[in-house]
Amino acid sequence: MGVGLGIDIFDVQPDFRTLIRDHRDGFDFLEVYSRGDWEHTDEPFSEIPADVPRTYHHEGLDPVGPSLCPDDTIAGCAKNQKLLNPPWTVEELAVRHIDGRYTDFFFPAILNADCVKATVANLRELAKRIPGPLLPENAPYEFVVGDMHLFDFMNEVAHGAECGLVLDLGHVWSYQLCVGKGDQPDDQISRLDLSRIIEVHLAGARIEDYEGGRIYRDLHGAGPIPEESLFLLRQLLGKLPNLKAITIEVEDASEAVAVAQARQVREIVQQIRPTWLEGVHVA
Numbered sequence: 001m002g003v004g005l006g007i008d009i010f011d012v013q014p015d016f017r018t019l020i021r022d023h024r025d026g027f028d029f030l031e032v033y034s035r036g037d038w039e040h041t042d043e044p045f046s047e048i049p050a051d052v053p054r055t056y057h058h059e060g061l062d063p064v065g066p067s068l069c070p071d072d073t074i075a076g077c078a079k080n081q082k083l084l085n086p087p088w089t090v091e092e093l094a095v096r097h098i099d100g101r102y103t104d105f106f107f108p109a110i111l112n113a114d115c116v117k118a119t120v121a122n123l124r125e126l127a128k129r130i131p132g133p134l135l136p137e138n139a140p141y142e143f144v145v146g147d148m149h150l151f152d153f154m155n156e157v158a159h160g161a162e163c164g165l166v167l168d169l170g171h172v173w174s175y176q177l178c179v180g181k182g183d184q185p186d187d188q189i190s191r192l193d194l195s196r197i198i199e200v201h202l203a204g205a206r207i208e209d210y211e212g213g214r215i216y217r218d219l220h221g222a223g224p225i226p227e228e229s230l231f232l233l234r235q236l237l238g239k240l241p242n243l244k245a246i247t248i249e250v251e252d253a254s255e256a257v258a259v260a261q262a263r264q265v266r267e268i269v270q271q272i273r274p275t276w277l278e279g280v281h282v283a
């Protein structure tokens with residue numbers, strides 16, 4: 001798939017139509033996000049030309065919850081998947097709904113054996129009902145609950161559910177900040193089964209200081225990509241044998257900033273793993 005841009009189809013900026021019309025040489029594919037909506041997606045999805053490769057980022061399946069999400073949410077995801085026909089669908093290892101109420105942030109997976117068990121069961125059921133592979137992504141952490149390391153949790157989920165993974169590099173750093181390893185973004189990375197990583201995410205972020213530590217806040221396109229995320233990209237690029245896509249999540253960026261961030265990432269890939277780009281760059 002190459003280097004792509006993660007966009008929200010309801011955003012005024014960046015407008016995916018403008019990106020496709022005026023900046024088509026700036027990205028290889030789009031990762032399409034609809035905030036989990038499936039009732040208003042027919043029209044905007046139909047405006048993405050068939051020759052623009054795409055992946056789909058759903059939200060709201062809540063795969064790390066104690067039980068399977070409601071049927072209408074699964075049907076909604078399946079509907080969007082059929083409309084877009086992406087090679088895979090991405091979903092966070094988080095919950096957005098607690099007892100039917102929408103949470104203000106991604107409530108990340110509790111890192112323990114019970115949560116692994118529930119997540120594997122949910123992902124196995126979802127795989128039966130959603131066409132195409134569903135790839136779970138490590139969510140942003142503002143706090144950590146549980147006795148497992150994030151990378152062990154991800155391994156057990158991927159192996160138990162027999163699925164690939166999306167590794168969000170900013171979210172890796174968010175976890176490291178929570179566990180006191182903020183100065184070593186790649187701490188313990190060798191524990192992670194890197195062969196499972198199909199896609200990598202990068203995004204702009206802001207780091208907030210508080211008494212005793214720092215918290216990572218996703219800004220997506222409304223801020224620069226942290227150096228720590230780019231450090232992780234440089235460290236990992238040569239170690240991901242099944243990497244197929246690098247997505248820069250650019251919601252809220254201007255179109256110019258979006259393609260500038262894609263260029264910044266593409267230059268790193270060109271330095272470290274140029275053969276990976278062969279045959280995918282549209283320009």
Ligand SMILES: [Fe+2]
Pocket residue numbers: 137168201202249
């Ligand atoms: Fe992400």
